[in-house]
Amino acid sequence: MIPYAMxxxxxxxxxxKKLETRILEPRADGFTFRVSSAASAGLPPKGAECLLTLFxxxxxxxxxxxxxxxxxxxxxxxxxxxxxxxxxxxxxxxEPFLAELSRLVRExxxxxxxxxxxxxxxxxxxxxxxxxxxxxxxxxxxxxxxxAARPVEWREKLLPCEIAVHAQVPEQYESFLTLDAxxxxxxxxxxxxxxxHPISRERVTHIYFGDPFCEHLFPEEDTLRRLADKALSxxxxxxxxxxxxxxxxxxxxxxxxxxxxxxxxxxxxRMETVxxxxxxxxxxxxxxxxGLLRSDFLSLTAGILMDRxxxxxxxxxLPGAAEPGPVHLPSDAPDPxxxxxxxxxxxxxxxxxxxxxxxxxxxxxxxxxxxxxxNTSPFCTLYxxxxxxxxxxxxxVASCPGYxxxxxxxxxDSMRTIGLGNTLFGCSMTELDDAALLNRFIRAGxxxxxxxx
Numbered sequence: 312m313i314p315y316a317m318x319x320x321x322x323x324x325x326x327x328k329k330l331e332t333r334i335l336e337p338r339a340d341g342f343t344f345r346v347s348s349a350a351s352a353g354l355p356p357k358g359a360e361c362l363l364t365l366f367x368x369x370x371x372x373x374x375x376x377x378x379x380x381x382x383x384x385x386x387x388x389x390x391x392x393x394x395x396x397x398x399x400x401x402x403x404x405x406e407p408f409l410a411e412l413s414r415l416v417r418e419x420x421x422x423x424x425x426x427x428x429x430x431x432x433x434x435x436x437x438x439x440x441x442x443x444x445x446x447x448x449x450x451x452x453x454x455x456x457x458x459a460a461r462p463v464e465w466r467e468k469l470l471p472c473e474i475a476v477h478a479q480v481p482e483q484y485e486s487f488l489t490l491d492a493x494x495x496x497x498x499x500x501x502x503x504x505x506x507x508h509p510i511s512r513e514r515v516t517h518i519y520f521g522d523p524f525c526e527h528l529f530p531e532e533d534t535l536r537r538l539a540d541k542a543l544s545x546x547x548x549x550x551x552x553x554x555x556x557x558x559x560x561x562x563x564x565x566x567x568x569x570x571x572x573x574x575x576x577x578x579x580x581r582m583e584t585v586x587x588x589x590x591x592x593x594x595x596x597x598x599x600x601x602g603l604l605r606s607d608f609l610s611l612t613a614g615i616l617m618d619r620x621x622x623x624x625x626x627x628x629l630p631g632a633a634e635p636g637p638v639h640l641p642s643d644a645p646d647p648x649x650x651x652x653x654x655x656x657x658x659x660x661x662x663x664x665x666x667x668x669x670x671x672x673x674x675x676x677x678x679x680x681x682x683x684x685x686n687t688s689p690f691c692t693l694y695x696x697x698x699x700x701x702x703x704x705x706x707x708v709a710s711c712p713g714y715x716x717x718x719x720x721x722x723x724d725s726m727r728t729i730g731l732g733n734t735l736f737g738c739s740m741t742e743l744d745d746a747a748l749l750n751r752f753i754r755a756g757x758x759x760x761x762x763x764x
Contacts, residue, residue, distance in 0.1 A: 312333055312335050313337070313415065317415065324356055325358045330354075332346065337415055341412070342412060343386065345399075351397040355383030355384070362375060378405040380404055380405060381403045382401070382402045383402075386398045451729065452504070455764055457724065458738050459764065467750065475519055475759055475762070477762075483499075487542075496515055504764065509746070515547065525554055549582070551584050551585065553586050561594070569603065569604045571584055571608075572604040572606065575609060585661065586614055589652075610658060611656050611657045613657045658675075660672070663683035664679070671752065678742075678761065682763055684735075687735075688733045692733060693732050693733065719731050738764070
């Protein structure tokens with residue numbers, strides 16, 4: 312399977328619809344791709360075309376080619392195929408299209424060889440001209456101050472919308488419980504180096520609790536109850552943000568979902584619960600069907616890990632890039648994906664501001680800024696580096712000492728990235744610094760801004 316960052320293919324269907332695919336195996340006359348059985352209904356259609364977007368290593372840039380003379384042939388199912396999927400062979404006689412596929416095979420083979428033979432620093436140097444070397448830091452305050460260093464004054468008033476802050480680590484939970492809400496917010500903006508930013512003068516309506524990437528940072532039930540009580544008594548709406556559900560924590564998530572429903576029932580509210588994997592939504596649905604909880608007391612939001620937008624500021628470092636800064640790799644979240652999540656009870660969707668267009672499709676969606684997630688590892692790279700001295704020695708951790716609460720990975724300033732725990736983030740101040748741009752998001756359907764730096 313070819314990585315998305317190297318190549319992606321969209322099947323352009325009649326009527327303006329598009330089927331996003333992964334290239335499994337390039338061939339001399341085309342390539343194979345796999346889709347779900349449901350998505351395969353109606354394939355192959357007449358008049359379909361293929362839009363191929365791929366990375367040219369020699370020129371350090373992305374290109375796109377379109378082939379109109381394509382044929383789609385379903386292949387015979389094999390014993391080891393993924394259930395409920397169909398594999399197709401796309402054929403074409405378009406010579407430039409086939410030439411680029413052939414070049415892609417050669418460059419992918421070269422990439423695998425370099426991946427095996429070179430260090431991470433040497434590989435980054437080969438592809439971008441930047442070392443990309445990370446260094447440890449025990450204080451990320453300087454990094455935050457650099458991101459928010461430019462004085463900002465909005466030129467127009469922000470349109471009405473919800474404003475949220477996000478408490479993600481135990482220190483923030485404790486601070487919220489011990490301080491007056493007003494003092495906590497002042498501390499939050501100061502810690503984020505945003506105390507002088509116009510956003511800090513907007514009224515905060517919601518507060519998120521929990522880390523969307525790591526279960527070790529999620530508050531215990533007693534702490535979560537006290538956080539929700541304090542938020543409601545402070546005229547703030549609590550939002551619980553769940554991490555992805557590892558299979559080993561299935562029983563814990565069952566208890567947690569039941570607890571959240573009970574807590575919401577006690578307060579007579581619908582507790583907004585942000586989930587970051589489909590498994591949690593399915594678990595909640597199944598528990599409700601069995602009568603194990605009242606799902607009507609929970610309002611589900613799809614978290615940022617369920618957002619199919621791809622973004623990476625490092626693409627702007629490529630020599631010959633059209634312009635510096637974050638690049639939004641070509642992708643449109645297909646309607647069937649959003650519809651499927653809605654069928655699981657999800658009503659609000661999360662997006663991230665990354666200095667590029669965001670495919671907003673809802674009327675109450677949330678926009679997270681200025682940090683945006685680039686990559687998350689199920690096994691923490693920071694833990695591996697701190698525990699073993701090698702980021703490559705990643706492992707499942709049952710009990711974590713919390714290295715991420717004291718240190719982070721800092722990268723060269725030009726990369727505009729930071730490694731926090733098991734996640735690599737980019738930072739875009741473009742949207743936060745421009746009220747006119749934020750208002751365009753709001754008019755497009757963003758109902759909430761979630762600020763974390």
